[in-house]
Structures are given as structure tokens and as C-alpha cells.
Amino acid sequence: MSVRGIRAAVSVTAAAAVLAGAAACSNPDADDGSGGDGATAVIGVANEPDTLSPLLGYGKDGNSKIFDGLLARDGDMELKPALARALPEITDGGTTYTYELRDDVTFSDGEPFTAADVVFTYETILDPGTNNASKGDLEAVESVEAKGDGTVVFTLKYPYAPFAERTVLPIAPEHVAGKGDVNTGAFNTEPIGTGPYVLDDWRKGEKLTFSANPGYWGGRPKVKKLTMAIIADDDIRATRLRSGDLDGAILPPNLAKTFAEDDDKQTLAATTADHRAVTLPTDNPVTGDIAVRRALDVAVDRGAMVDKLLEGRGKAAYGPVPTGSEWFAKGTERPYDTGLAGKILDDAGWRAEDGGIREKDGQRASFTLYYPSGDKVRQEHALAFAGDAKKVGIEARVESGTWEVIEPRMGEDAVLAGGGSPADPDFDLYPMLYSELAGQGFNNMASYENQDVDTALVEGRESPDKAERKRAYDKVQQELTENPGYVFLTHIDHIYVVADTWRGLTTQVEPHEHGFGSGPWWNVESWQPAS
Amino acid sequence: MARMAGRRLLYAVPVLLAVTFGVFAIAAASPFDPVKAYAGTAGFSASGEALDQLRDSLGADDPFVTRWWDWLTAVVTGDLGQSTSMRQPVADVIGERIGWTVLLCAVAFAVAIVAGTLLGALAARRRGGLLDRAVTSVAYALEAAPPFWLGLLAVWLFALRLDALPAGGLTDTGTDVVTFGQVAEHVLLPASVLAVSQMPWFVLYVRQGVGDALDEDPVRGARSRGLAERTVLLGHALRSGLLPVLTLIGTRVPELITGALLIETVFSWPGIAAATVEAATSVDFPLLAALTVLATAAVLLGNLLSDLLYGLADPRVGFDG
Numbered sequence: 001m002s003v004r005g006i007r008a009a010v011s012v013t014a015a016a017a018v019l020a021g022a023a024a025c026s027n028p029d030a031d032d033g034s035g036g037d038g039a040t041a042v043i044g045v046a047n048e049p050d051t052l053s054p055l056l057g058y059g060k061d062g063n064s065k066i067f068d069g070l071l072a073r074d075g076d077m078e079l080k081p082a083l084a085r086a087l088p089e090i091t092d093g094g095t096t097y098t099y100e101l102r103d104d105v106t107f108s109d110g111e112p113f114t115a116a117d118v119v120f121t122y123e124t125i126l127d128p129g130t131n132n133a134s135k136g137d138l139e140a141v142e143s144v145e146a147k148g149d150g151t152v153v154f155t156l157k158y159p160y161a162p163f164a165e166r167t168v169l170p171i172a173p174e175h176v177a178g179k180g181d182v183n184t185g186a187f188n189t190e191p192i193g194t195g196p197y198v199l200d201d202w203r204k205g206e207k208l209t210f211s212a213n214p215g216y217w218g219g220r221p222k223v224k225k226l227t228m229a230i231i232a233d234d235d236i237r238a239t240r241l242r243s244g245d246l247d248g249a250i251l252p253p254n255l256a257k258t259f260a261e262d263d264d265k266q267t268l269a270a271t272t273a274d275h276r277a278v279t280l281p282t283d284n285p286v287t288g289d290i291a292v293r294r295a296l297d298v299a300v301d302r303g304a305m306v307d308k309l310l311e312g313r314g315k316a317a318y319g320p321v322p323t324g325s326e327w328f329a330k331g332t333e334r335p336y337d338t339g340l341a342g343k344i345l346d347d348a349g350w351r352a353e354d355g356g357i358r359e360k361d362g363q364r365a366s367f368t369l370y371y372p373s374g375d376k377v378r379q380e381h382a383l384a385f386a387g388d389a390k391k392v393g394i395e396a397r398v399e400s401g402t403w404e405v406i407e408p409r410m411g412e413d414a415v416l417a418g419g420g421s422p423a424d425p426d427f428d429l430y431p432m433l434y435s436e437l438a439g440q441g442f443n444n445m446a447s448y449e450n451q452d453v454d455t456a457l458v459e460g461r462e463s464p465d466k467a468e469r470k471r472a473y474d475k476v477q478q479e480l481t482e483n484p485g486y487v488f489l490t491h492i493d494h495i496y497v498v499a500d501t502w503r504g505l506t507t508q509v510e511p512h513e514h515g516f517g518s519g520p521w522w523n524v525e526s527w528q529p530a531s
Numbered sequence: 532m533a534r535m536a537g538r539r540l541l542y543a544v545p546v547l548l549a550v551t552f553g554v555f556a557i558a559a560a561s562p563f564d565p566v567k568a569y570a571g572t573a574g575f576s577a578s579g580e581a582l583d584q585l586r587d588s589l590g591a592d593d594p595f596v597t598r599w600w601d602w603l604t605a606v607v608t609g610d611l612g613q614s615t616s617m618r619q620p621v622a623d624v625i626g627e628r629i630g631w632t633v634l635l636c637a638v639a640f641a642v643a644i645v646a647g648t649l650l651g652a653l654a655a656r657r658r659g660g661l662l663d664r665a666v667t668s669v670a671y672a673l674e675a676a677p678p679f680w681l682g683l684l685a686v687w688l689f690a691l692r693l694d695a696l697p698a699g700g701l702t703d704t705g706t707d708v709v710t711f712g713q714v715a716e717h718v719l720l721p722a723s724v725l726a727v728s729q730m731p732w733f734v735l736y737v738r739q740g741v742g743d744a745l746d747e748d749p750v751r752g753a754r755s756r757g758l759a760e761r762t763v764l765l766g767h768a769l770r771s772g773l774l775p776v777l778t779l780i781g782t783r784v785p786e787l788i789t790g791a792l793l794i795e796t797v798f799s800w801p802g803i804a805a806a807t808v809e810a811a812t813s814v815d816f817p818l819l820a821a822l823t824v825l826a827t828a829a830v831l832l833g834n835l836l837s838d839l840l841y842g843l844a845d846p847r848v849g850f851d852g
Contacts, residue, residue, distance in 0.1 A: 060573075133573040189623075205804065246704065404563060441575075443576075
């Protein structure tokens with residue numbers, strides 16, 4: 001923007017804006033539903049998106065209200081066609097994915113959606129000049145080609161079984177997003193998509209407002225106006241929900257509990273793949289010892305953590321795969337058994353000395369456990385873990401720090417880590433456990449190295465056969481009981497409190513991140529008003 | 532007077548240069564990694580290659596002096612640069628938000644000055660009286676109360692208990708039509724809290740100034756000549772008692788800015804507060820530098836303004852006395 005532009009923008013002082021009534025922001029739908037009739041929904045969320053451009057990573061896991069992907073997920077996390085007419089045809093041993101596209105879809109500005117938009121979206125994300133931190137998700141892609149207007153063909157560098165799960169990624173219109181700078185252009189704040197909602201206004205720091213897309217190919221949503229209010233503070237979000245200003249909000253368990261007696265509010269607890277785990281760095285002389293790892297793995301009281309730390313809102317975790325998932329290896333649940341832990345340590349030569357902390361060959365069974373400061377849930381997990389470890393003679397010295405402090409120490413010190421993506425086991429297991437990724441960013445934080453696991457991970461991602469994949473991931477999870485590189489503690493539920501204005505609200509199994517795409521509003525376009 | 536203003540403006544140039552240089556230096560020395568901040572939660576699952584590409588593209592490894600110089604030369608040509616944390620041009624980020632912050636601060640400041648002066652003058656009239664003791668003790672208590680806490684208290688009382696005022700936002704959460712009535716209703720609570728957090732200083736200064744003036748010979752003389760109490764208070768005492776307030780106006784500007792940042796967070800006010808915090812923690816150099824320039828300019832202007840007002844109001848300048 002030029003200096004004159006800046007001056008003009010700045011000189012729109014508030015007084016002038018107010019006096020002028022700022023008529024520019026009005027929208028014809030604003031009056032046709034005012035609270036309570038089910039036509040509007042006001043949601044309180046904690047985080048504001050940095051951008052609304054899919055090219056920079058917005059909505060990459062699906063459920064972006066403004067956009068659609070080639071595929072989408074239903075309530076059971078099963079893939080279903082969206083902009084594509086059907087699930088992809090997979091050929092050439094799992095390296096070619098062919099999507100037939102719908103021909104009745106237009107972007108909200110009236111332009112038709114075609115294969116060129118799909119190619120544009122994927123190619124732009126993969127472009128080295130595009131600042132998209134999640135481009136690694138599409139690492140397997142060799143090329144994307146349009147065959148006419150209605151067919152798109154992805155060619156992969158290697159067979160990648162969960163690739164279809166990545167194609168929930170939202171499609172941007174080439175004729176709009178192709179103009180201007182992809183990293184900072186207008187499209188980041190003025191998105192145009194094919195989705196159920198159209199962005200009306202984004203008042204940074206306050207809220208985003210959407211109205212139902214009248215031309216939506218899936219039918220016009222019943223909730224005609226959707227507002228996402230940005231309220232970072234948990235207490236204020238709860239207060240505004242109580243005052244009736246919000247219809248729904250995400251809340252921590254202790255605040256959600258205060259709405260339990262409220263007759264016109266419903267509480268929804270979404271099960272998640274959001275795990276909390278302690279990394280056991282291989283390079284640390286204590287946590288690198290398999291006996292110590294196995295002992296810690298059975299010495300932690302996961303049930304007590306779920307009951308006491310999460311007030312029952314969560315599940316015990318034995319790996320990144322939640323126990324409720326079809327990919328979970330049945331029989332790998334480890335009971336809480338301090339006796340067994342003690343025996344493993346005794347057998348391995350870790351002897352209790354004065355003060356109760358064990359030693360072996362002059363090495364004290366002691367290591368440092370970091371948790372990111374300010375994260376209360378992780379702090380409590382870290383302290384509970386240290387308490388349990390102490391009971392079997394292992395000392396975990398709990399310390400807090402910012403990620404800037406923790407990251408350089410991850411090679412030697414343990415970290416109370418979190419993460420999780422429910423869509424496919426490959427998304428969590430491969431980056432967490434594959435030995436070649438050790439120490440790359442936040443991948444394989446524990447520098448886990450296990451030849452059998454590596455082999456199974458590659459089998460799991462490359463095999464086109466689901467039963468074969470399941471066997472491979474069972475193998476990985478069994479290996480984790482023999483040689484745990486992490487002590488998985490819990491999967492934590494995400495809690496939402498919503499006014500009783502709608503019926504039949506559901507939640508999906510949620511990933512670690514929760515923003516606009518998850519929560520009961522994952523399918524707000526299908527909500528039905530009560531009565 | 533014009534000479535003073537001109538001199539101050541000339542003096543502002545090196546100050547601003549030094550401040551922006553300092554911002555770049557401090558940001559570069561901070562432990563925050565702009566690449567990690569840019570990537571956000573995606574950074575936890577990002578591949579090493581993607582992060583390297585990002586580092587390269589953001590120029591995160593350039594020395595800060597180079598970045599400062601690049602920024603400065605661009606600014607001189609009218610290009611404020613691109614905000615990495617907001618994925619928008621800096622000018623857009625500021626243009627969208629600053630109006631609302633200015634509105635909030637202006638209303639709060641006006642209320643604080645008017646109400647503070649009034650209360651201070653009333654308290655000074657009978658020092659040691661019931662009103663004086665009440666006003667002074669409340670003022671001292673408020674001086675110590677953090678605006679953030681006051682904000683939460685106000686939300687609890689007025690929005691929740693009394694249901695009298697909206698708890699946050701620029702307009703009702705369900706609507707995005709910006710009308711005068713809506714904004715007026717919504718600005719009331721945040722501006723009042725901000726005003727209340729600023730008021731004690733004005734109350735106490737005015738009380739002291741007016742009180743002292745009432746004891747001075749000219750005022751005592753005026754009283755003994757039988758002039759009405761009102762004329763004495765408003766015409767004589769308040770006039771000289773206001774002088775310290777004028778200096779105060781300038782020095783309160785930095786406090787007002789930091790107070791506004793906290794208040795905006797509590798009330799989801801769409802000003803530049805969130806942008807400032809985000810810019811700092813994301814090491815978003817262009818945005819941070821621009822916002823710092825703005826804040827510094829506001830402080831310098833505040834000081835200039837109070838000095839000018841002082842010059843205008845001081846009877847030794849304005850009158851032949």
C-alpha cells in the first residue's frame with residue numbers, strides 16, 4: 001500500500017467511522033434471524049486463524065466452512081466424496097489416484113469449479129515459494145494433472161495408502177487466488193470457495209461472520225448466519241456463554257462442569273486422538289535403557305490420570321492410536337503394575353540405593369522431564385508421571401520451559417509431548433517413530449530407533465490392502481510394548497458446551513489441534529433447529 | 532510555540548530511528564523463532580524440509596541490521612512491508628484496527644480527564660471532608676488495581692449480574708452491521724474500565740493542585756473580597772490547579788496504550804492489541820516496527836501536546852501578570 005493509502009486508512013478514525021455508520025459492513029441477511037430461532041449460531045473459539053487461505057494451510061484437515069475438498073469425512077471419520085464424484089480410483093500399485101469431479105459446482109462468486117482449480121491448489125502448496133508449513137503432508141505427490149475439466153490425476157513418488165485422507169484439503173479458485181502474492185495477498189483475508197458458508201466479515205481480534213451460501217451444491221444450510229467469536233481467555237468465554245452472548249464454546253473441563261446444572265445447555269465431550277506422552281530419548285543413558293522404558297511404561301497409573309487430572313474426560317493411552325480406534329492393536333493394553341516394574345528393573349541390574357533412587361554401574365536412575373510452561377494439563381501429567389516413577393525408584397525431575405528452551409534439549413531430556421491425528425495411523429506413527437526422522441523438527445522427538453518398527457511403518461503406508469496394513473500397525477504397537485520410546489499416558493477429550501437450540505449435535509474423533517474445523521460445529525451446515 | 536513544535540518534530544526523527552533499531556535488535560535477540568511462530572501448530576508435524584524452505588523464504592537467518600535497513604529503505608518509499616504473522620500487508624493490518632483503538636482510548640481519556648478533574652476539584656474543596664476521604668481512598672485503591680482485573684470484574688457485574696451491557700465485541704456478536712448505537716453501547720464498558728483505571732492520577736493531581744491553589748494568597752484574597760465560592764473555585768483555584776494535569780496528560784499516554792492492550796483482550800475489542808502481542812511473539816519485524824513507531828509517535832505527541840497546553844494555560848504566558 002502506498003503512503004497515501006496508509007494515511008487514508010489511518011485517518012479513518014473511529015469517530016468518523018461511527019458517525020458514518022460504517023454502512024459498508026452491512027449485509028442483507030443480518031436481520032432475518034436474531035437468536036433462539038435456530039437460524040443463527042454464535043460460537044466462541046480460543047484461537048483466531050492466521051489466514052483463511054488453504055494455500056497456506058487453512059483447513060487442511062477438512063471441515064473448512066468456506067471451502068470443500070475433493071473428499072470429506074463423515075461422523076465416523078469415513079471418507080466420502082465432496083467435490084469429487086466418488087472415492088478415487090487407485091491404480092499402478094497405489095501410485096496413481098484418479099478423481100472424477102462434480103460438474104455442478106460453482107465458487108461463491110459464480111465461476112465454475114474445474115480440474116484446473118485442483119491442480120492450481122496442489123501445485124501452489126508444493127511450490128517452494130509458498131509459505132505453507134504443512135506442505136510435508138503432500139510429500140508423496142510427484143505431480144498433479146488435469147485431464148479435461150472433470151478429471152484430476154495424482155501421481156505419487158511411492159505407493160502411499162493413506163493419500164486419499166490428504167485430499168480433504170480445501171480447493172481454492174485459481175481465478176481469484178492466482179492473483180497477487182500467495183503469502184500475503186488479499187485472498188488470505190477475503191477467501192472465495194465452494195463451501196456451505198461465505199465469509200461476510202472478519203474483524204480481526206473480534207470475530208468472523210459467515211452466511212449460508214445460497215448456491216451451495218449440498219443445499220442451503222438451515223443455520224443461516226454463523227459467527228465465530230475470538231475469545232482467548234477461558235473464563236471470559238465461559239462468562240459470555242453464560243450471559244447468552246454465545247450459543248456454544250469450547251471450554252476446559254473444570255469450567256464446563258459449571259454448566260452441568262444448566263437446563264438449556266448441553267455438554268458434548270469429543271473423543272480424540274489427542275494424546276499426552278512422555279518422550280524417552282534414546283540417547284539418554286537412563287531413558288535409553290529398554291528395562292527403564294518398560295518399567296516406566298507399566299509403572300504409570302493411567303486410570304488415575306484420567307479420573308483425577310481429566311475428571312474422567314479422557315481415556316488411557318497405550319500408543320498414539322486411541323483404544324477406541326479400529327486400528328488399535330487389541331491386547332496391547334498394559335496394566336498398572338508397580339510390582340512388575342520393580343522386577344524388570346531388578347532383573348536389569350538397577351538396584352535401589354539410599355534415598356530409594358536406583359543405580360546401575362554408577363548411573364543414577366534420574367532424568368529431566370520438561371513440559372511447556374503455561375500448559376496446566378501437561379504440567380499435571382508431568383507431575384503425576386514423576387510421582388509414579390518415584391514409586392519404582394526412578395527420578396524424573398520436572399521442569400518447565402518454553403519450546404525455545406525445550407527444543408534444543410529434546411535429544412537428551414524427556415518432554416511431556418502432545419499430538420495426534422485421527423484420520424490414519426500413518427499420520428502419527430510414521431513421523432513419531434521412523435528412525436530416519438529422528439530429531440527433524442518435532443518429528444521423532446525421542447530419536448526412536450527400531451528396525452522392525454521401521455519395516456512395519458513402511459509396509460503400513462505402502463500396502464494397498466487394509467488387512468495387511470492393520471497387521472503392520474499391530475506389529476508397531478506390539479513393538480512399543482517391548483521397547484517403548486514414549487510412555488503414552490492419556491487421550492484427552494475436548495469439551496464443548498452448546499445451547500439447547502439444536503438437535504442431534506455430534507462430534508467427530510478430533511485431532512490435537514482444535515479450531516474451526518472440529519467441535520460440534522464440524523457439520524454446522526447440517527444442523528436442524530429444535531422443535 | 533511553533534518553534535517548539537518544529538524542534539520537537541525534528542528531534543522525533545532520531546528517536547524513532549533509534550527505537551526501531553532497538554526493536555529489531557531486541558526481537559533478534561529474543562528466544563522466539565520466527566519460523567516456528569509462523570508455522571504455528573503445523574510446525575509440530577512439519578517436515579524438516581518444509582521448515583527449511585520457510586526459513587529461507589522468510590529470510591529468518593539474515594542479520595537484524597540488514598533486515599532493519601531493508602525495512603527502513605522500504606518505509607521511506609512508502610512500503611510498510613508484509614506482516615508475516617497476519618499474512619497481510621502491514622498497512623492493511625494497521626488500517627483495519629487502529630480506528631477502533633483510537634476510539635476506545637479517546638473516549639476513555641476524555642472520560643478520565645473530565646470525571647477526574649470534577650472529582651478532584653470537589654474533593655479539594657473540603658479537604659479532610661467525607662467526600663474527600665472517600666474519593667482519595669478509592670483513587671488509591673484503583674491506582675493499584677490492574678486494568679485486566681477491573682475488566683473481568685466489570686464483565687461479571689454489568690454483563691452477567693445486571694445484564695445491562697454487552698460483555699464484549701464491537702457490536703452484538705450475532706450481527707456484523709456497525710451502527711452508531713451498537714458501537715456506542717459496546718464501547719461503554721471497555722472505555723469506562725479504561726477510564727476508571729486512568730482516573731486516580733487525575734483525581735489526585737487535581738485535588739492536590741486545586742487544594743494548594745485554594746490556600747494561595749490570590750485565592751484567599753478573592754475569597755475575602757467576597758466573591759462567590761463558585762467563582763473562586765472555578766475561576767481561580769481550578770485554573771492554576773489544572774496546570775499539573777496538563778503535564779499529566781502527556782505522561783499518561785504510555786499507560787493508556789498498555790491499558791488499552793489489556794482491555795482489548797478482555798473485551799474482544801477489534802483494535803491493534805492482539806496484533807501487537809502476536810507481532811512480538813512471532814518476531815514479525817515489519818509489523819512490530821510499525822506498531823512501535825506508532826506508539827512512540829503517540830507518546831511524543833502526547834508530551835508535545837501537554838507542553839503546548841501548559842504554555843497556553845499558564846497565566847504568566849497568557850496574561851501580563
